[in-house]
Amino acid sequence: xxxxxxxxxxxxxxxxxxxxxSGCGRxxxxxxxxxxxxxxxxxxxxxxxxxxxQATEEEGFPAQMPAxxxxxxxxxxxxxxxxxxxxxTVINVWGTFCGPCVGEMPELGEWVRELPESVQLVGLVVDxxxxxxxxxxxxxxxxxxxxxxxxxxxxxxxxxAPVMEWIIGVPTTLxxxxxxxxxxxxxxxxxVDGYKSFVETYLEGR
Numbered sequence: 001x002x003x004x005x006x007x008x009x010x011x012x013x014x015x016x017x018x019x020x021x022s023g024c025g026r027x028x029x030x031x032x033x034x035x036x037x038x039x040x041x042x043x044x045x046x047x048x049x050x051x052x053x054q055a056t057e058e059e060g061f062p063a064q065m066p067a068x069x070x071x072x073x074x075x076x077x078x079x080x081x082x083x084x085x086x087x088x089t090v091i092n093v094w095g096t097f098c099g100p101c102v103g104e105m106p107e108l109g110e111w112v113r114e115l116p117e118s119v120q121l122v123g124l125v126v127d128x129x130x131x132x133x134x135x136x137x138x139x140x141x142x143x144x145x146x147x148x149x150x151x152x153x154x155x156x157x158x159x160x161a162p163v164m165e166w167i168i169g170v171p172t173t174l175x176x177x178x179x180x181x182x183x184x185x186x187x188x189x190x191x192v193d194g195y196k197s198f199v200e201t202y203l204e205g206r
Contacts, residue, residue, distance in 0.1 A: 062162050065176050066162045070160075080180055085120070086178060105147035125153055128140065184198055
């Protein structure tokens with residue numbers, strides 16, 4: 001399975017590519033082991049942290065969420081320190097263009113009001129192109145309001161690239177412990193019952 005080579009490929013091509021397949025999934029192209037990764041002049045400079053992650057990414061899905069600084073839909077700055085506040089953070093990666101993502105929002109809105117104090121739900125919106133993309137920010141806010149889904153929504157930026165390169169479709173839901181480590185397996189597709197089951201099992205094992 002081929003991963004997205006760079007965050008720029010996701011941010012520029014995600015919408016069109018995902019809509020080619022059922023739901024909001026993307027089918028990656030095949031890549032042989034001999035095919036090298038290349039960086040074109042059009043691609044942005046890659047941080048040392050991203051380079052280190054890419055050096056080990058062939059081993060599997062990243063074990064740790066990257067350090068990040070982003071904003072929520074209201075423009076507040078948010079960093080990876082949010083994980084420290086809870087035993088478990090559920091990250092719902094979604095896009096405003098994605099029918100299954102939008103369809104599960106009312107159920108997520110209900111679930112967030114039932115979550116135990118030690119767990120938080122966070123949305124990560126992939127199709128907002130920076131803080132100044134008011135069109136998609138307003139669209140996301142409207143979707144959440146209609147769904148009565150009140151939980152923190154973050155704007156996905158290049159800081160998330162080490163994880164986003166592995167995500168082949170939305171919604172994808174990740175589980176992160178208080179140290180920022182990814183626990184369990186990502187759940188691809190709208191499956192609120194699956195999210196609930198993982199959270200219950202995780203807390204029982206603590």
